[in-house]
Amino acid sequence: MRDDSRLPTSPGFWRSPLRGPWFTSVLGLVLLVGITLLFVTGLVSYAAYNPDLSPVNDKTPDKGILGFYLFSWPTDPHWLYRLNQGVHVTLGVTLIPVLLAKLWSVVPKLFTLPPARSLAHALERISLLLLVGGALFEFTTGVLNVQLDYVFPGSFYPLHFYGAWVFFAAFVAHAVLKVPAAVRNLRRLREEGEPGPTPRSAPAPASAQELVSPRPDPATVSRRGALWFVGGGSLLLFATTAGQSFDGLRRTALLAPHGGADPGSGPNGFQINKTAAYAGITAARTDQDAWRLVVTGPTGTVRLSRSRLAELPLHSSALPIACVEGWSTSDQWWRGVRLRDLAALVGYEDDPPDVFVESLQQRGAFRHAALRANQVADPRSLLALYVNGEPLTPDHGYPARVIVPAAPGVLNTKWVARMTFGETR
Structure with a gap:
């Protein structure tokens, strides 16, 4: 029989012993909470511009029914936009290591053959492709807007807005399909302790087994250790970003464009968005x-x-x-x-x-x-x-x-x- 383990479509191509349903489930549940909060704060941020008040405020024309939730933006509490947008941006940056680890953990599923074994499997594959593409697009455009005052082709506002709806629709569809399995995997962990490269009790469903290498390399770190590494990366990004929203901590925001020292001293020596x-x-x-x-x-x-x-x-x-x-x-x-x-x-x-x-x-x-x-x-x-x-x-x-x-x-x-x-x- 011909050895096709050099092809990404072969399960033998993916050798990491870390991949598996438990590792993916933990990351997925973190993203379930984090991305939902990101989506809500993003919609609230868009409403703050009062886009249905005037065309000059509306940077996403032809939004149609996607603007169903818009409301007149209040003036109380006076720090409302500051809190909402600070959470939106800081959380988005903090979730980057979790997102990358999650994408790494499921990448073998993007190459599995046949492309669709059933209608349900086809829907899952489509939702996964939209989810991966949407996640990369949303996080990339968001980071470019924060770090470089946006250099992506086209206007940031409509691209990020419409991209968010496409991404979140795929996210919801994928969550509906996968959350029950993720919860079962975590319950198994409580009963058995941290799993090894292969399941130790009842076999996981076929879709979950696609993540487990049939010939894993020797483990150099445990799955818990890998999660601590991902969490440490998120904590580092949080610590070097969140300070841009607080005058006393601004010097700690080393990765934020408005971190470091204020642009001047005296009564007018605070941050500006354009000179x-x-x-x-x-x-x-x-x-x-x-x-x-x-x-x-x-x-x-x-x-x-x-x-x-x-x-x-x-x-x-x-x-x-x-x-x-x-x-x-x-x-x-x-x-x-x-x-x-x-x-x-x-x-x-x-x-x-x-x-x-x-x-x-x-x-x-x-x-x-x-x-x-x-x-x-x-x-x-x-x-x-x-x-x-x-x-x-x-x-x-x-x-x-x-x-x-x-x-x-x-x-x-x-x-x-x-x-x-x-x-x-």
Whole structure:
């Protein structure tokens, strides 16, 4: 008989003694919880942009029924987006070793022949292919967005959004097929202790035996040891990423783009998502003698210089900046004019409406943004002129920027030029 053990379609090709239903089951159950939480926090993050409010906020057009769950984003608690996105990004990075180990543990199943033994087996194989491809796509695009400000071809938002739905649909289908077997495998572990390269009691189903090498190499580490190794990798990634959301721990976030030291010192020395130079902001356009804020509403248009804005009633709010890449700052002390007071200047005395905000920004996304009426009405929502007791610097939005509780950083528009109340375009 011809020896085909050199081909990946042969069970003899895969020699690791670590592979088996128990090892795969443990990793699978961790991912069942982790990926479900990732999916939920991702959907919540998308809702925070209020994509059904205005086309300028909607980076995933033609989403159809996939936007069934969208809701008006609240302003309380003020740290809501900071927590949600911090969990989403940090958990995604932390799960990378678990995901890679899980994919490694099931790779022989991708090569088994025949491709389908039955309809149920065919559905399982299809779900597995979509699951593997979707997982690699989602984690890759997510990491690229966090680490490199996104270099993947096409827009990050629709690719990541639609990819998440395809991936999670395959994930649910695969979980329905595999969770009962995973639970049985773990129950067997409790009864027998850690399994060896081959089962020691009743034989596992044929689908599970596909993971067990018929001719395993000598073991150099136990399966428990391998799980500790995977867990250690996840812990290391967590320890070198999570700190980007906490000022006191930021220097520990060695693998995060907003880890390390703050970009400066003093009242304006906290993190930023884009510099004035990157956005194409010039001193000539923000000079206090030339710059005017244009505010429009039903009673007309008002043009306000920065000195005139500073003469209006000023209020303070302690709010963080939180970005889609997962980093955030602690609460900064902002001072400026309430958005609802600006709405009152142009005819909205009682119930301020939605507002369309335009920036001087020349390059990059979110040069325009829309805010909901509840965000405008919140007394903590400001057109800020000062932060931590000092005027804004150009990188932080001088001469004026929006700051709204619980909103993604990109909706806190910097270098504001125009505000149109009652219109979101």
